[in-house]
Amino acid sequence: MLGVSQSAVSRAFTPGASIAPELREKIVRFAEDVDYHPNAIASMLSKSRTNIVGIVISDMQNPFYPALIEQLSRALQRIGLQSLMFNITKGTNLEEQLSALRRYNVDAVIIISATILSGPTLRWATEGRAAILINRVAEDTELSCVICDNAEGARAIADHFHAIGRRRVAYVAGLSHTTTNRERQNAFITRVAEHGMTLSALIDGNEYSYYAGRTAAFDILARGETDAIFFANDILAAGGLDALKERGVSVPEDIAVAGFDDISMAAWPHYDLTTFRQPIDMIVDVAVAMIENGSCAPGQRPTIRRISGELVKRGSTAIVDP
Amino acid sequence: MLGVSQSAVSRAFTPGASIAPELREKIVRFAEDVDYHPNAIASMLSKSRTNIVGIVISDMQNPFYPALIEQLSRALQRIGLQSLMFNITKGTNLEEQLSALRRYNVDAVIIISATILSGPTLRWATEGRAAILINRVAEDTELSCVICDNAEGARAIADHFHAIGRRRVAYVAGLSHTTTNRERQNAFITRVAEHGMTLSALIDGNEYSYYAGRTAAFDILARGETDAIFFANDILAAGGLDALKERGVSVPEDIAVAGFDDISMAAWPHYDLTTFRQPIDMIVDVAVAMIENGSCAPGQRPTIRRISGELVKRGSTAIVDP
DNA sequence: GCCAATCTTGCATCCGTATGCAAGGCAAGC
DNA sequence: GCTTGCCTTGCATACGGATGCAAGATTGGC
Structure with missing residues (x-):
C-alpha cells in the first residue's frame, strides 16, 4: 500500500x-x-456488468461458422467484450448449459444458427437479457436478428442459372425445416417458376454436410433431367460437385452448380464454386453495433437486420459455348 | 422470501x-x-474459483482446430467448466487480451497451438495459473503440454512410403519454425535416410494453408524426381493433391501423398487422403484430466503427455500394381 | 426421561471493486 | 482576505454468495 x-x-x-x-x-x-x-470478477459484481457475451454455437463442422465466430470474437474483443462459448450439440445437456448462460450474467447472448434450440427454449434462455440471433430469424420469439438476405441470394442464383441458359434446375436443402433453408428454398422455387424454368428435383439432405450433398447429387443423377443444381450451402455443394465429377459428369458443361455462403473452400481451384457470399464482416459489424448501442436489450423492440450479400460467379456456372 | x-x-x-x-x-x-x-459472479468472488477456462486460439481456418475446440469445450462443459475464448490473430491487441486472461481469473488456460505467442509472452500470460499447451511443446517455459506424437507419425508415414515402394520422397513444411513442424520434419527426414530413400525436395510452405500446399506441389513437379510427398498437415495436402491432379499427375500412381491430422476432409472420396490421425478425443481427455486433477497447477512440475496417433491408410497411397 | 452426539440453521464476516456523499484543498473573483 | 465553486480524496456501504462458528433441533442410547 x-x-x-x-x-x-x-x-x-x-x-x-x-x-x-x-x-x-x-x-x-x-x-x-x-x-x-x-479483479474483473469483483468489478462485475458491483457493476452488474460482466463484459462477457455468451456465444451459442451448434455446428463447428461447417467452415462458415468458425469463420464467423473468429470474426465475431475479434470484433467483440475490440470493444472490450469477451466471448464465453456455449457449444450446443447433440448430447450436450441443454438445460445445464442455458442455465449457465443465466448464472454467468452475460451482458448479451449471440445465438448462431442454433437450429437445435426450439422456440420456448430460446425464449427461456434469452429472457430478460440482450440477445441476437445470427443467421436465423426469430419465429415465435421476440428476438433481434442479423441475417443474410437468403431470398435475395436464392433469387440471384435462379437468375444466374437462367442467364447461363439452364432450364431444368434442382434444389438441395440442408435441414429443410430451418428458417434459413425455407427462405432460400421458397425464393428459389418461386423465381424458377417466374422464369418458366422446370424444378427437376427437390431434395432434402437432412443435414448440411458434404455427404448429404454427395448423396443428393447421386439421386439427381439417377433421375436425369437436370442441368443445374442449387445446393443450400457450400458444404453440400462441395459434396455434390465431387460426386458429379466422380460419375464423369462435367461441371458446368453438363450440370452447373451453385452453393451458398462463400466459404474459403468455394474459391479453391478444384471447386471453383459459384456461390452467394454471406458478408461476414457486415453481419458481425451489425451484430456488434446492436450490442453496443443496446438496441437488442430486453426492453427494446426487436430489430431484424437483413444484410445484402453478393453473387460470386465462378467456374461451376461458367457459360458453355455449344 | x-x-x-x-x-x-x-x-x-x-x-x-x-x-x-x-x-x-x-x-x-x-x-x-x-x-x-x-449468481455465479458472486460465487466466484467468494470462492475465488471461476469455473472458467481460458482457451487461446489462433487459427480457426484449419478445420482441425474447430474440431478440437468443439470437443474440448464440450468436455469442459461436462465437468462444469465454461470456455472463455481468446482469439489471437494478426492484428489483435495481444497485451490487452492476455491481461484480460488474468483479470478474469480463469481457473486454467489452454493454449492451442498459439504459434504467435513467444516464450516470454507465454510465460507472462500463464504466470501463476494452471496452463496447458495443446499441440505444441513448451520450449523455454515450464508449461505442461499435451501433444500428438509427431515423430511417431512422421516415421509411420516414411515407413509407409517405403512399404509401398516409394524411394524419392518430398517433405512440405507448414510453418517451419513451429515445434510441431520441426518434430515431424526431423523424424521424417531421419527415417527416410534410414530406409535409404532419397529426400527429393524439402519445401517450406510458410503457412499451413491450402494454397501453400498447392504452390509446394507445383514446385515439386517442376523439379521432377519425386514419387511421394508428405505434407505437414492435411490442409496442405489437400491443396497439393488438387494441384497434382490439375496437372494431370495420377495419385497414387505417379506420386503418393500423405498428410497429418486426419481432418474430416481427408476421408472425403475426392481426397481419400492417407494421413496420421491425431486422436482428438484422447488429447482432450488428457488435457481435461490434467485440469481436473490439478497436475497443471502453478506449483506442480510440468507434465508432457505425448499421445499416440494412428496411421490411416487411404487411396492416396494405395499400392500400385505395375 | 435424561444426556450426548449429530444434524440443521442462522449470524456475522469476507471476497474485491464501485460509487454516493461529504470533507478537504485549491483557484478565481470581488 | 474572504467567499463561492470545482476538483480530489476518503469513508462507508453495496453487490450476492460462501463459510466458520455457535446455537438450536433432532436422534439415539441407556
Missing part, C-alpha cells in the same frame, strides 16, 4: 473517473511493480 | 452442503417459481 485509499485505486483504473492525473499515474505505476491487476 | 436465511439458500444450491433434504427441496422449488438463479 502506498497510503492511498482503495477508492483511489479503483478510480485509477476506471477511465474517466474523478482522480488527479498524477495520482493515477503513481498508482498505475506502482501496480505494475507489485503486479497488481484489478 | 420464505423465511429462510441467505445461508440456507446458498447451501441449497451447493452440492454436499449441510442442509436438510426437505429444506433444500423447498428452496429449489421456490427458486423455480420466482425464477431465481444463483
Whole structure:
C-alpha cells in the first residue's frame, strides 16, 4: 500500500473517473511493480456488468461458422467484450448449459444458427437479457436478428442459372425445416417458376454436410433431367460437385452448380464454386453495433437486420459455348 | 422470501452442503417459481474459483482446430467448466487480451497451438495459473503440454512410403519454425535416410494453408524426381493433391501423398487422403484430466503427455500394381 | 426421561471493486 | 482576505454468495 485509499485505486483504473492525473499515474505505476491487476470478477459484481457475451454455437463442422465466430470474437474483443462459448450439440445437456448462460450474467447472448434450440427454449434462455440471433430469424420469439438476405441470394442464383441458359434446375436443402433453408428454398422455387424454368428435383439432405450433398447429387443423377443444381450451402455443394465429377459428369458443361455462403473452400481451384457470399464482416459489424448501442436489450423492440450479400460467379456456372 | 436465511439458500444450491433434504427441496422449488438463479459472479468472488477456462486460439481456418475446440469445450462443459475464448490473430491487441486472461481469473488456460505467442509472452500470460499447451511443446517455459506424437507419425508415414515402394520422397513444411513442424520434419527426414530413400525436395510452405500446399506441389513437379510427398498437415495436402491432379499427375500412381491430422476432409472420396490421425478425443481427455486433477497447477512440475496417433491408410497411397 | 452426539440453521464476516456523499484543498473573483 | 465553486480524496456501504462458528433441533442410547 502506498497510503492511498482503495477508492483511489479503483478510480485509477476506471477511465474517466474523478482522480488527479498524477495520482493515477503513481498508482498505475506502482501496480505494475507489485503486479497488481484489478479483479474483473469483483468489478462485475458491483457493476452488474460482466463484459462477457455468451456465444451459442451448434455446428463447428461447417467452415462458415468458425469463420464467423473468429470474426465475431475479434470484433467483440475490440470493444472490450469477451466471448464465453456455449457449444450446443447433440448430447450436450441443454438445460445445464442455458442455465449457465443465466448464472454467468452475460451482458448479451449471440445465438448462431442454433437450429437445435426450439422456440420456448430460446425464449427461456434469452429472457430478460440482450440477445441476437445470427443467421436465423426469430419465429415465435421476440428476438433481434442479423441475417443474410437468403431470398435475395436464392433469387440471384435462379437468375444466374437462367442467364447461363439452364432450364431444368434442382434444389438441395440442408435441414429443410430451418428458417434459413425455407427462405432460400421458397425464393428459389418461386423465381424458377417466374422464369418458366422446370424444378427437376427437390431434395432434402437432412443435414448440411458434404455427404448429404454427395448423396443428393447421386439421386439427381439417377433421375436425369437436370442441368443445374442449387445446393443450400457450400458444404453440400462441395459434396455434390465431387460426386458429379466422380460419375464423369462435367461441371458446368453438363450440370452447373451453385452453393451458398462463400466459404474459403468455394474459391479453391478444384471447386471453383459459384456461390452467394454471406458478408461476414457486415453481419458481425451489425451484430456488434446492436450490442453496443443496446438496441437488442430486453426492453427494446426487436430489430431484424437483413444484410445484402453478393453473387460470386465462378467456374461451376461458367457459360458453355455449344 | 420464505423465511429462510441467505445461508440456507446458498447451501441449497451447493452440492454436499449441510442442509436438510426437505429444506433444500423447498428452496429449489421456490427458486423455480420466482425464477431465481444463483449468481455465479458472486460465487466466484467468494470462492475465488471461476469455473472458467481460458482457451487461446489462433487459427480457426484449419478445420482441425474447430474440431478440437468443439470437443474440448464440450468436455469442459461436462465437468462444469465454461470456455472463455481468446482469439489471437494478426492484428489483435495481444497485451490487452492476455491481461484480460488474468483479470478474469480463469481457473486454467489452454493454449492451442498459439504459434504467435513467444516464450516470454507465454510465460507472462500463464504466470501463476494452471496452463496447458495443446499441440505444441513448451520450449523455454515450464508449461505442461499435451501433444500428438509427431515423430511417431512422421516415421509411420516414411515407413509407409517405403512399404509401398516409394524411394524419392518430398517433405512440405507448414510453418517451419513451429515445434510441431520441426518434430515431424526431423523424424521424417531421419527415417527416410534410414530406409535409404532419397529426400527429393524439402519445401517450406510458410503457412499451413491450402494454397501453400498447392504452390509446394507445383514446385515439386517442376523439379521432377519425386514419387511421394508428405505434407505437414492435411490442409496442405489437400491443396497439393488438387494441384497434382490439375496437372494431370495420377495419385497414387505417379506420386503418393500423405498428410497429418486426419481432418474430416481427408476421408472425403475426392481426397481419400492417407494421413496420421491425431486422436482428438484422447488429447482432450488428457488435457481435461490434467485440469481436473490439478497436475497443471502453478506449483506442480510440468507434465508432457505425448499421445499416440494412428496411421490411416487411404487411396492416396494405395499400392500400385505395375 | 435424561444426556450426548449429530444434524440443521442462522449470524456475522469476507471476497474485491464501485460509487454516493461529504470533507478537504485549491483557484478565481470581488 | 474572504467567499463561492470545482476538483480530489476518503469513508462507508453495496453487490450476492460462501463459510466458520455457535446455537438450536433432532436422534439415539441407556
